Amino acid sequence: MSTPILTIRGARRRYNADTPALQGADLELQSGTITALLGPSGSGKSTLLRAIAGLEPLDAGEIICGAQSWNGNGPAVPPEKRRVGMVFQDYALFPHLxxxxxxxxxxxxxDKKKRALAQLEAAxxxxxxxxxxxxxxxxxxxxxxxxxALAPNPAIVLLDEPFSGLDRRLRSELRARTIASLKAAGATALIVTHDAEEAMAVADQLALMGGGRIIQTGTPDDVWMNPASAAAARLLGDVDVFTGKVANGQVSTPxxxxxxxxFKPGQLVDVLVRPAAISVIPADDGAYALTECRSTGAELAMTLKAADGSHWRASTPAPCxxxxxxxVNIKLNQTFVTVTNSAG
Amino acid sequence: MAVTGTAAPRAAQKGFNATSLAVVAALICAAPILVVAWIALTGDTGDYLAHLAQTRLPTYLTHSAYVAGVAALGTGLLGTSLGWLIARTQFPGREFLGWVLILPLAVPAYVAAYAWLDLSTAGGPLYTATNGLFPTIRGSWGAGLMFSLVLYPYVYLLARDAFASQSADVYDAARTLGSAPWHAFMHTALPMARPAIAAGLALVMMESLADYGTVSHLGAPTLSIGLVRAWSGAGSLVDAARLSLVLVVVALFIFGLERAQRRRARSVTGSGKTRPPQRFVLGGWKGIAALLFCLLPLALGMFIPLGRLAYLALSEPSTTDLLDASLNSLTLAITAAIIAAALGLSTAYALRSKGIIATMSARAAGLGYAVPGAVAAVGVIAILSGTQQILDPIWRDLTGAVFPILLTGGAAALIFAYLSRFAAAAIGPAESALSRVTPALDGAARTLGATPLQTARLVHWPLIVGGLTSAGLLVFVEVLKELPATMILRPFNYDTLAVIAHSYAADERLGEAAMPSILITLVALLPMVFVARYLSSRSAGGQDR
Incomplete structure (x- = not known):
């Protein structure tokens, strides 16, 4: 990839002793791409966004845009000098204008009225x-x-949960519109969301966040297929985890x-199994029992119990x-199974 | 996420330190009470107080309770029913009445008392017309009644907004559980509005305890009467301070009640998503009855008193020159209003920083709300004479001359007393005006290229100017009406309209008292129209621009 337009290194921010919001976050944004920042509530997503905009000071770390250091050496560059456009969660439209x-x-x-009108007409x-x-x-x-946010032609556009206040139908329509506008403007964008489906749908690049750090980055497909950890895998969808030791180049799971x-023999690893990995084969004397079976319309979502008593989620196209x-018996599709170092 | 940070507001304040001004506001508001408490607790017990405790104090306390009780009952009934009618029903003239019903706040209670006593006294027109059947409006119940007629807007405003912000779902839930409409109202809407109503009642009780003009004219010996007598009659600062302390303790108790109820009011009504209730449409005679009911307090509290006074003023043309007094009243009111608005705004900004000193200062300044004007005046006198005692010998040693007498500091001392009582009244509105400027709005302006100063000018100012103006105007009206502090502190030969009206009324020369009374009310009505419309536009649409 080309050189990044924005680089964040070791960003730290602490509001009070108990709740550090950022604990050394690293992130790079590539010019002209849309990056989705996905994480659960309280993972530091909004704080990172506000730090990039210059609305939140950093305790440590640096933010570099092109050749200019925004945070780090010397006083922080104030928000009005950063050429960053921001769409706030509650939109923050000026109520008197x-x-x-x-x-x-x-x-x-x-000609600012004319340009503003042109921008509105484009929307x-x-x-x-x-x-x-x-x-x-x-x-x-x-x-x-x-x-x-787009009107002043900003170098970077930041969007903080821009679709969270909208109902489902409007959401997907506006999502498509927003992506089209961002692409048409050739903007570099960072979109904060806690919705995995949304993140996968909008992003060229995905950045997963947890506990004030970026835990994985990559294309949506890559991150989905090769999660770096159980935490990363869970952010993107249902996953069941088995923790065990490696022996003879493999892990024995239920x-x-x-x-x-x-992995080295004897190493403790997490085996991450997506529901799609398990194909169910009906059998009168199968090794697994179906404890739950529910249609979601297009799919059948199941829970099955292994001989050791552990529960696993599986899905298969409906009807069935x-x-x-x-x-039942099962067949395991290794494409949807990942082995990672165990978190402990 | 809950991390709407504080960087933006902090940056927006660069250049002026709001917290230090908030501390000044707190000192102005709290100093008089603190000094009064100190003198009361450390000074020599004079004979007057011992005598007083045995004879008059129980009377003062009983009458204070009586007056405040009647006022609370009257304003509670009037304010709650008017608030419900305006918030939840539809009838001809409702929108207009919504803000007009606030206007009687501009009428000083003592002005209403002058007119009603004159109308109903033996030989007066009401007495004559009803052959003496119409009771003479006087004494404690009469004073309570007068307060009900002009102070009900406090309850009305809070009750109206509480009823308007209630979700219809709760009421509907009660209906589906088998309640008839009236039962559902009594068991859902009314209890949910109760904290707001209680907060309004607390304001009414504090105002009626602080009053001097009405109770002295109608002959209800309350604590503030005792207080003014102790100072201007017996001339004892210690005794006045002791009575002040009793009054302040009672007022602080009610004040605490008000704050607690307001917190509850927020927790009861502010529950995010609410479905606004449908208005009951009152057609035909019901609508006319509602209209007449709303016109009643306007007639009794405003039009009839003003009409009677206008008649008196015209039938016995006054010989008093009111120009100087009018100028004095206006100068005091405008100065106090501007300073109070500035202090209120600074405190609101300081609060926004969420610093500990700022928060404590704002709370301390808020205490001023509970300080009756007479107490503030006694406190200011104590501060001035204390300063004098300290400075006199130093000055004499330095210059050999006699130190200028501070007590004649005059207008400045008056402003000090007004501010310690009314600056608190500007903090709340300023705070609520500034709360419309969310941190995200600051962030939006900054990321769009505005400097902190530009953000303040282009975003903050347009959003707060309405609320700030209305806060300043409220202080203007209050100072214009103020009597007890002015009487105690005014320099020799320095008259205000309120003082002139009171002196003539006390001498039973109502023809002479009429003109200044009318002037006060009319001058107060203009800003009140702005305040009333501002308060109503905000609650009705939730938006204004």
Missing amino acids: NAIANVAFGLNGS ELGHKANAYPHELSGGEQQRVALAR LGDVPAPD DLRTGDS
Whole structure:
């Protein structure tokens, strides 16, 4: 990849003694790409975003944009000098300004009204230019907020849970629109979300966050197929974990042996099994019992119990004539199984 | 996420230190009470107080309780029913009445008392017309009644907003569980609004305890009467301070109640998603009845008193020159309003930083709310004479001359007393105005290229100017109406409209008292219209610009 437009190294931020928000986060943003920052609540996502914008000071670490150090050596560059556009979770539209004045806020020059209107028209909101924020629907407010952030042509656009206030249907529509606008502007964007599906849908690059650190980065496919840890795997979807020791280049699990060629014998590892890895074969004297069987429409979601009493989730395309209580055998698809160092 | 940080507001304050101004506000508000308490607890026990405790103190306490009780009952009934009608029903004129019902706050209770006593006294028009059947409005119940007529807006405002912000779901849940409409109201809407109503009642009781003009005109010997007598009659600072302390303790108790109820009010109503209730449409005679019911307090509290006083002023043309007094009143009120608004805004900014000193200062300044004007005046006198005693010998040693007498500091001393009582009234509105400027708005402005100063000018100022103006105007109205502190502290030959009205009314020269009374009310009404419309636009639409 080319040189990153933004580099964050060892970012630390602590609000009070008990809850450090950032504990040494590292991240790089590539020019023109959309990166999704995915993590559970309280993992430090919003703090990292605010630190990039310059709204939150860092206790340690540095943020470098191109050749310029924003945090690190000398005083921090103030937010107004960073050329960063930000879409806030509650949009933060100025309630005393109408839509066009909101968009024009970050613009200068005599033609700023014209440019603001053009930006609004690109968001198909030209007819609402004179409406005040409280007169706009939630989706319209989001579009004005994005138009406002993009209008000054920022180097980087930060979006903090930009779709969280919207209902499901509107969400996917606005998500597509937002991505299209960002791509059309050629923007480098960082989108914070706690929704794995959303992150996979919008991102060129995925950054997983947990406990104030970036725990894995990569393309969505790569991260999904090769999670670096159980925590990373759980962020992206259902996964069951077996912890065991490596012997003879493999791990014995209740689902059968899993190859672990890259690990030393005796090493403690986590075996991460996605529900899709388990194919269920009906058998009268099978080794596994179905303890739960539920249709989600397109799929059948099952839980099965192994001989040692452990429970595993499996899924298979519906329809399927399996029932709770049936006994089954399984086939393990190793593509959806990953072995990682155990967290302990 | 819960990490809406504090960097932006902190940066926005660069250049002026809000916390130090908040500390100044706290000192101004709290110093008089502290000094009063110190003198009361350490000074020699004079004969007057011993005598007082045996004879008058029980009377003062009983009458204070009586007056405050009647006022609470009257404002509670009026304010709650008006608040419900405006918030939850629809009838002709409702929107207009929504803010007009706040206006009687501009009428000083003593002005209402002058007019009503004159109307109902033996030989007065009401007495004559009803052959003496109409009771003469006087004594403690009469004073309580007058407070009910002009102070009910406190309860009305809080009750109205509480009813309006309630979710309909709770009421509907009660209906589906088998409650009839009235039962559902009594068991859901009313209990949910109760903390707000109680907070309003506490304000009313504090105001009626602080009053001097009404109770002295109607002959209700309350604590503040005793206090003014101890100072201007017996001339004893220690005794005045002791009575002040009793009054402050009672007021602080009610004040604590008010704060606790307000916290509860927030917890009861502020539950995020609420479905606004549908208004009951009152058609036909019901609508007319509602309209008449709303007009009643306006007539009794505002139009009838003003009408009677206007009649008196016209039938016995006044010979008093009111120009100087009017200028004095305006100067005091405007100065106090501007300083109070500035202190309120600084305190609100300081609070935003969430620093410990700022928070404690704001709380201390808030105590001023509970300080009756007479107590603030006694405190200011004590501070001035204490300073004098310290400075006199030093000055004499240095210059050989006599130190100028501080007690004649005059207008400045008056402003000090007004601020210690009313600055607190500006902090709350300033805080709520500034709460509209969320940290995210700061962040948005900064990331769009605005410097901290530009953010303050382009985002903060437009959003807070309405609330701040209304806070300043409220202080203006209060200072214009203020009587006891002015009487105690005013320099010799320095009159305000309120003092002139009171002196003539005390001499039973109501024709002369009428004109200054009308002037006070009319001058107070103009800013009150702005305040009332501001408060109503914010609660009705939730938005303004």
